[in-house]
Amino acid sequence: xxxxxxxxxxxxxxxxxxxxxxxxxxxxxxxxxxxxxxxxxxxxxxxxxxxxxxxxxxxxxxxxxxxxxxxxxxxxxxxxxxxxxxxxxxxxxxxxxxxxxxxxxxxxxxxxxxxxxxxxxxxxxxxxxxxxxxxxxxxxxxxxxxxxxxxxxxxx
Amino acid sequence: xxxxxxxxxxxxxxxxxxxxxxxxxxxxxxxxxxxxxxxxxxxxxxxxxxxxxxxxxxxxxxxxxxxxxxxxxxxxxxxxxxxxxxxxxxxxxxxxxxxxxxxxxxxxxxxxxxxxxxxxxxxxxxxxxxxxxxxxxxxxxxxxxxxxxxxxxxxxxxxxxxxxxxxxxxxxxxxxxxxxxxxxxxxxxxxxxxxxxxxxxxxxxxxxxxxxxxxxxxxxxxxxxxxxxxxxxxxxxxxxxxxxxxxxxxxxxxxxxxxxxxxxxxxxxxxxxxxxxxxxxxxxxxxxxxxxxxxxxxxxxxxxxxxxxxxxxxxxxxxxxxxxxxxxxxxxxxxxxxxxxxxxxxxxxxxxxxxxxxxxxxxxxxxxxxxxxxxxxxxxxxxxxxxxxxxxxxxxxxxxxxxxxxxxxxxxxxxxxxxxxxxxxxxxxxxxxxxxxxxxxxxxxxxxxxxxxxxxxxxxxxxxxxxxxxxxxxxxxxxxxxxxxxxxxxxxxxxxxxxxxxxxxxxxxxxxxxxxxxxxxxxxxxxxxxxxxxxxxxxxxxxxxxxxxxxxxxxxxxxxxxxxxxxxxxxxxxxxxxxxxxxxx
Numbered sequence: 028x029x030x031x032x033x034x035x036x037x038x039x040x041x042x043x044x045x046x047x048x049x050x051x052x053x054x055x056x057x058x059x060x061x062x063x064x065x066x067x068x069x070x071x072x073x074x075x076x077x078x079x080x081x082x083x084x085x086x087x088x089x090x091x092x093x094x095x096x097x098x099x100x101x102x103x104x105x106x107x108x109x110x111x112x113x114x115x116x117x118x119x120x121x122x123x124x125x126x127x128x129x130x131x132x133x134x135x136x137x138x139x140x141x142x143x144x145x146x147x148x149x150x151x152x153x154x155x156x157x158x159x160x161x162x163x164x165x166x167x168x169x170x171x172x173x174x175x176x177x178x179x180x181x182x183x
Numbered sequence: 184x185x186x187x188x189x190x191x192x193x194x195x196x197x198x199x200x201x202x203x204x205x206x207x208x209x210x211x212x213x214x215x216x217x218x219x220x221x222x223x224x225x226x227x228x229x230x231x232x233x234x235x236x237x238x239x240x241x242x243x244x245x246x247x248x249x250x251x252x253x254x255x256x257x258x259x260x261x262x263x264x265x266x267x268x269x270x271x272x273x274x275x276x277x278x279x280x281x282x283x284x285x286x287x288x289x290x291x292x293x294x295x296x297x298x299x300x301x302x303x304x305x306x307x308x309x310x311x312x313x314x315x316x317x318x319x320x321x322x323x324x325x326x327x328x329x330x331x332x333x334x335x336x337x338x339x340x341x342x343x344x345x346x347x348x349x350x351x352x353x354x355x356x357x358x359x360x361x362x363x364x365x366x367x368x369x370x371x372x373x374x375x376x377x378x379x380x381x382x383x384x385x386x387x388x389x390x391x392x393x394x395x396x397x398x399x400x401x402x403x404x405x406x407x408x409x410x411x412x413x414x415x416x417x418x419x420x421x422x423x424x425x426x427x428x429x430x431x432x433x434x435x436x437x438x439x440x441x442x443x444x445x446x447x448x449x450x451x452x453x454x455x456x457x458x459x460x461x462x463x464x465x466x467x468x469x470x471x472x473x474x475x476x477x478x479x480x481x482x483x484x485x486x487x488x489x490x491x492x493x494x495x496x497x498x499x500x501x502x503x504x505x506x507x508x509x510x511x512x513x514x515x516x517x518x519x520x521x522x523x524x525x526x527x528x529x530x531x532x533x534x535x536x537x538x539x540x541x542x543x544x545x546x547x548x549x550x551x552x553x554x555x556x557x558x559x560x561x562x563x564x565x566x567x568x569x570x571x572x573x574x575x576x577x578x579x580x581x582x583x584x585x586x587x588x589x590x591x592x593x594x595x596x597x598x599x600x601x602x603x604x605x606x607x608x609x610x611x612x613x614x615x616x617x618x619x620x621x622x623x624x625x626x627x628x629x630x631x632x633x634x635x636x637x638x639x640x641x642x643x644x645x646x647x648x649x650x651x652x653x654x655x656x657x658x659x660x661x662x663x664x665x666x667x668x669x670x671x672x673x674x675x676x677x678x679x680x681x682x683x684x685x686x687x688x689x690x691x692x693x694x695x696x697x698x699x700x701x702x703x704x705x706x707x708x709x710x711x712x713x714x715x716x717x718x719x720x721x722x723x724x725x726x727x728x729x730x731x732x733x734x735x736x737x738x739x740x741x742x743x744x745x746x747x748x749x750x751x752x753x754x755x756x757x758x759x760x761x762x763x764x765x766x767x768x
Contacts, residue, residue: 040614041316046682048302049242052593053603054205061603087204088211090252093218093225171602 059098060084065171068163071098072137083137103134104161105182111145111153130179132159144178151181158182185283189409189416190275190568192221192402193529196590197363198517201299201598202396203591206241209398210253210295212589213522217291217400218255221412228402229287231256233263233294234274236520236557239308240298242607254293254400260286267312268470268557269424269564270294271399271524275553276422276566278403288408295398296519299598302606304683305394312559315615316625317647317736318705322681327692327705328431328560329391330383330675333473335436335694337385338673338718340488344385348376349494350472351389351514357501358511360541365517366393376472383677384713390472395517397590399525401532417535420550421455421567423448428653431560432694432703436673442481442554442563449552450483453567458483462567463548464534465505466527468555469512475499478554479507481563506544509534524555528566535570620648623662625734631726635700637663646700665699667724668745672696672703676713689713695722695742709741721745 053061056073063071072083073096080091085098110131117123128145130153143161145153162177169175194216196202196209204212210233218224233254235246243249247263254261264270264277271294278292298305309325336342351371358367371389379388402412409416425444427434434440446458455461467482469475476490484505485493493499499507510516510530513523531551533539550569556562593601617625620636624647627634636648636659644663645652652659674693678686691708693716708716709725722742732738 040616041320042612042614043315043319044612045239045311045609047239047242047307047310048606048608049300050302050598051242051300051605051607052201052203052205052598052601053605054208055203055591056208057205057603058203058601065602087208088215088253090255090257091225093211093215093255172605 056085056087061171065169072100072102074100102136106132106134146178187406188282195399198395198397199592201593206297207253213398213400230260232277232292234270269555269562270521272555272564288405292401294521294525297396298394324681326383331673335673346491346495354512354514358515392513392518395519397519421449421453423565427561439481445563445565449565464551466553527553628738629734643701646702669695669697671720710743
């Protein structure tokens with residue numbers, strides 16, 4: 028075996044990249060979800076009556092029983108904070124000026140949990156189980172994206 | 184003793200250019216239809232076997248996990264297997280051994296591919312199959328491999344391109360009867376194929392299967408379960424898979440030995456001793472028209488070089504002596520890679536049950552073979568299926584396939600404007616270490632010398648070099664300097680870039696066997712007109728000037744016909760040599 032590399036810049040390295048890009052279309056259920064979000068500012072889920080389970084975002088099928096589902100159930104805007112984390116580093120490991128919070132929220136009327144930011148942290152620490160509400164951007168700023176949701180904020 | 188295993192249900196989506204459905208949604212459509220075809224629900228499924236070809240197509244890393252819910256894997260034992268283009272047939276093998284071993288009684292086998300996500304062109308996703316140090320700097324595209332293989336196959340056997348084009352015609356005509364097909368065309372002719380745009384000579388546009396989105400699923404069951412589920416199971420009688428060398432330029436490009444090895448394994452298991460008599464219908468892998476012929480020979484169904492005559496003479500037609508790709512194959516139904524492979528198993532299921540409707544081959548076929556090919560183009564996967572008593576003559580019970588026709592094709596404008604669509608790139612960059620063997624090789628290139636490694640056990644000199652012999656599985660013994668001259672084994676005249684944009688000037692990729700070595704070597708040709716290149720031509724390296732060399736495969740500018748005058752700025756290597764230092768143990 029070769030010795031441990033002491034001068035990595037002297038090692039013959041071949042640099043390369045993977046130059047492909049992707050365009051992801053959201054599918055049948057995804058289009059219904061994003062259209063409702065953009066046009067009406069609401070979150071649509073899909074309820075499986077067979078399994079008594081409501082998915083959010085909407086889905087075309089129930090993964091439990093394989094039934095076909097529709098984007099038929101409006102969920103939220105209020106919900107319960109199931110878990111959260113506070114980020115102090117960015118994606119490349121760089122320190123953040125201000126910590127950012129990510130919340131996992133079970134919106135009222137849903138069984139599945141939605142992940143999004145908690146952009147404006149309150150003075151009091153977040154607590155699992157506390158009530159939160161989803162904040163949707165104004166209609167003029169919505170494009171049909173998961174970022175049409177500003178995030179969650181602690182309910183008044 | 185392995186348990187007997189049968190296919191009892193099958194379903195597929197339409198194969199389309201750009202599906203509105205997500206990959207999960209496609210997988211669900213196919214899976215649900217397969218279950219419905221044998222009147223089962225998801226709770227009857229004990230385990231799920233999934234496959235999908237490279238993650239780069241869907242653009243989803245860990246695509247198996249991503250697709251799992253659409254394949255019905257929630258709360259069940261689940262595994263994605265992967266052997267590149269061979270994956271679709273392999274997932275039937277995976278389902279086979281999952282059931283044969285007694286681990287499960289009823290298995291859902293699912294194959295999905297959504298290639299339309301890849302931008303600017305799905306061909307780009309193949310870039311990384313080439314060796315990152317020795318081949319990618321040459322700017323290869325996937326067509327190079329096919330064109331180089333096709334040229335050598337045609338030249339060595341003296342095959343007329345018309346006989347190869349007959350395969351594309353047959354399959355697109357067959358696909359006209361397939362309700363899930365993307366490119367069925369009843370009135371296509373050999374002249375249409377020969378008149379289509381040349382991509383990488385001898386590969387023309389209509390020699391190639393279309394990129395597609397789609398999914399296919401099978402229900403596979405143990406003997407007891409199968410007999411409960413259906414009165415008409417189709418047995419998986421034999422399975423086989425096999426790998427050739429990972430160095431594609433070292434392979435026999437004329438005959439796919441890996442397919443023959445896989446076929447022998449499957450035939451032995453199935454008790455097939457005379458495949459030409461005992462196989463009644465074939466679904467060989469046909470991403471390119473010549474590949475179907477190549478594979479029919481690999482499946483031992485024709486002598487080497489004789490399958491093209493069979494295509495010309497109608498032997499492979501649906502009503503011929505050996506119907507081949509009665510589905511329409513990848514060339515006609517479409518090529519969502521993994522799904523296309525499993526589609527071949529589904530077609531045998533329908534054909535052997537006599538349920539293929541207008542695609543039904545005549546008579547009472549008792550046994551069929553399906554095959555796919557892939558990985559780094561060196562895997563063969565083979566499944567032999569049979570129905571006791573042969574297909575019933577009073578067939579055509581179902582409008583197969585599919586019963587319903589989900590998978591909605593988006594127009595270009597719809598694709599571009601879909602609400603909620605996201606554009607993204609992986610953005611990952613890499614730095615590859617050359618390693619010991621290739622590192623020594625690159626050192627040699629900088630000095631204007633070509634080095635191989637010698638294996639004294641099998642008496643081969645390996646170029647490109649490796650520190651171990653993959654055949655003997657022992658360390659290679661010594662560095663050997665070889666000449667910078669060689670013989671063109673095969674070549675292509677390529678008119679498109681890696682992402683399928685037209686090139687101003689064609690490129691001349693070639694596999695060159697270096698004098699004094701046992702391997703082939705990928706590089707490009709220069710100082711020669713495309714029409715003057717021939718297989719068997721002697722060539723020599725044209726080196727970059729010493730000061731421009733960096734220890735790269737590009738230190739060789741190109742190869743030119745031997746005896747050519749030194750071009751400006753190029754120079755021949757000095758004859759004296761000292762091998763690179765041993766890597767140390």
